[in-house]
Amino acid sequence: EVQLVQSGAEVKQPGQSLKISCEVSGYSFSTYWIAWVRQMPGKGLEWVGTIYPGDSDTRYSPSFQGQVTISADKSISTASLQWSSLKASDTALYYCARGLNSGRLFDYWGQGTLVTVSS
Amino acid sequence: EIVLTQSPGTLSLSPGESATLSCRASQTVSISYLAWYQQKPGQAPRLLIYGASTRATGIPDRFSGSGSGTDFTLTVSRLEPEDFADYYCQQYGSSLPTFGGGTKVEIK
Numbered sequence: 001e002v003q004l005v006q007s008g009a010e011v012k013q014p015g016q017s018l019k020i021s022c023e024v025s026g027y028s029f030s031t032y033w034i035a036w037v038r039q040m041p042g043k044g045l046e047w048v049g050t051i052y053p054g055d056s057d058t059r060y061s062p063s064f065q066g067q068v069t070i071s072a073d074k075s076i077s078t079a080s081l082q083w084s085s086l087k088a089s090d091t092a093l094y095y096c097a098r099g100l101n102s103g104r105l106f107d108y109w110g111q112g113t114l115v116t117v118s119s
Numbered sequence: 120e121i122v123l124t125q126s127p128g129t130l131s132l133s134p135g136e137s138a139t140l141s142c143r144a145s146q147t148v149s150i151s152y153l154a155w156y157q158q159k160p161g162q163a164p165r166l167l168i169y170g171a172s173t174r175a176t177g178i179p180d181r182f183s184g185s186g187s188g189t190d191f192t193l194t195v196s197r198l199e200p201e202d203f204a205d206y207y208c209q210q211y212g213s214s215l216p217t218f219g220g221g222t223k224v225e226i227k
Binding site: 037045047059095097 | 207221
């Protein structure tokens with residue numbers, strides 16, 4: 001059974017750093033893309049970026065390029081999304097998802113990680 | 120960037136009725152790389168349809184997708200209580216995948 005299990009909710013202050021994770025099981029981690037998708041409170045879905053764990057090929061949405069970093073650790077079948085300096089506008093629910101079609105179609109999703117940035 | 124516009128914003132229907140959701144793209148979606156997702160409150164999205172008309176694994180046949188080019192439709196026939204949810208279209212034919220703003224299907 002394919003599963004993507006994300007790390008728990010986070011509450012941070014502006015300017016702090018953060019790394020959230022997505023551990024996968026039930027398939028070969030290295031051979032499928034992993035994407036991150038943002039959902040701001042009460043809003044729709046936005047693609048953040050995608051990584052291919054097999055060779056760490058990473059693509060970002062222009063809206064998120066330079067704002068976040070996506071990484072993957074094959075040894076623990078885990079992908080991560082990180083910020084070096086959070087802003088209040090980063091407050092959102094972040095989903096990881098398995099990606100098909102060069103990581104642009106999402107067939108299995110994690111349960112989401114709520115990130116709250118507030119002073 | 121391909122902008123997807125979904126209509127209507129909200130659809131109020133009764134169980135047993137059919138729902139027709141529209142997704143219009145600002146430019147042609149290549150190879151009909153158009154997907155539909157369902158999202159219920161407090162849950163992650165679920166892939167329903169890809170390639171404009173192919174149902175994902177385990178999706179009931181009351182869900183059907185159609186369309187090509189810039190105009191796509193999701194039809195849910197004989198609405199079941201569990202079908203009342205938010206629905207998003209998404210194009211994955213360009214290097215920048217984008218989602219529509221969503222349609223809420225609510226119980227009338």
